[in-house]
Amino acid sequence: MCDAAETRPGIDPDRLSFTIALQTAADQIVNASNITGSDRGIAKAVLADPLPARRPRISARKVKCPMSRYGTTPHETRPLTSRSLTHLDITVLAAAEQPAVLPPSPANTDxxxxxxxxxxxxxxxxxxxxxxxxxxxxxxxxxxxxxxxxxxxxxxxxxxxxxxxxxxHPQWAKTPGDSLDSTTTIPA
The missing domain is CATH 1.10.10 (Arc Repressor Mutant, subunit A)
Known part of the structure; x- marks a missing residue:
């Protein structure tokens, strides 16, 4: 995957997917394709579908291994250390228009x-x-x-x-002469 990243200038090797490389290698073994050729099928598959770009960083990436082949880039303009935020602008937007209130439903129609x-x-x-x-x-x-x-x-x-x-329930059962009409209230 690193060799594939080096063939295309400007691509970050972290964007190449190991899952795609593994699936392509498994497909080549199962299908017995590209056994003797130098087709570079895995490199093509990995470069065809890179992962999305990383989020923008506030400070430069700290390389833990000084001998890394992917150290800092020469055009890095971000500071090496983090900066504290000293000012923050907040814009309050007007509230959206409230939806119309529905009229109450007639009593006892639930x-x-x-x-x-x-x-x-x-x-x-x-x-x-x-x-x-x-x-x-x-x-x-x-x-x-x-x-x-x-x-x-x-x-x-x-x-x-x-x-x-x-x-x-017996407490709600109708007794002779009683009726359960729209004026009878049932506790919620």
């Missing part, structure tokens, strides 16, 4: 209220499956409804009568 009205209108002893409730209320996401019903059980809004069978 999913929980719809489910409670359905279960309250039915026979108090009737057990419902999540599928029956979803079909009755035309809810398309059964798994979402099932997850919500699990939360409502822990909040004591529903009772689980068996595997996948639910009914309204």
């Amino acid at each position: 999913r929980r209220s719809r489910v409670f009205r359905l279960l309250a209108a039915a026979d108090p002893g009737q057990d419902w499956t999540a599928r029956q409730i979803a079909d009755a209320l035309e809810i398309g996401h059964l798994r979402s409804l099932s997850a919500q019903m699990g939360q409502w059980i822990t909040q004591k809004f529903l009772v689980r009568e068996g595997r996948g069978r639910y009914r309204l």
Whole structure:
């Protein structure tokens, strides 16, 4: 890879990918290509797709090995040591326009209220499956409804009568003469 970098002036050897070189070598062995030729397939593959350039440095790169073939470049203009920042400019931009506030939805049109009205209108002893409730209320996401019903059980809004069978908790069940209409508030 270093030899390949030396063939193209101005390219940093750190930008050449070892993964590409390894994959090209493996492909040459598997395909038995370029066995006797001097095609330099690995060098071509590595130079064809170099890694992105390194981030700009504030100070010159410190070479740990003094005998490195890639020491400092003669045109290096950055200082050898780091510099402390003494001044910083910050520009505050105007806030983006706030989106319009949606009007509040009518009372008791959320999913929980719809489910409670359905279960309250039915026979108090009737057990419902999540599928029956979803079909009755035309809810398309059964798994979402099932997850919500699990939360409502822990909040004591529903009772689980068996595997996948639910009914309204007795404190919310309709008594004769009562109705669960749009004026009835259900705690959140």
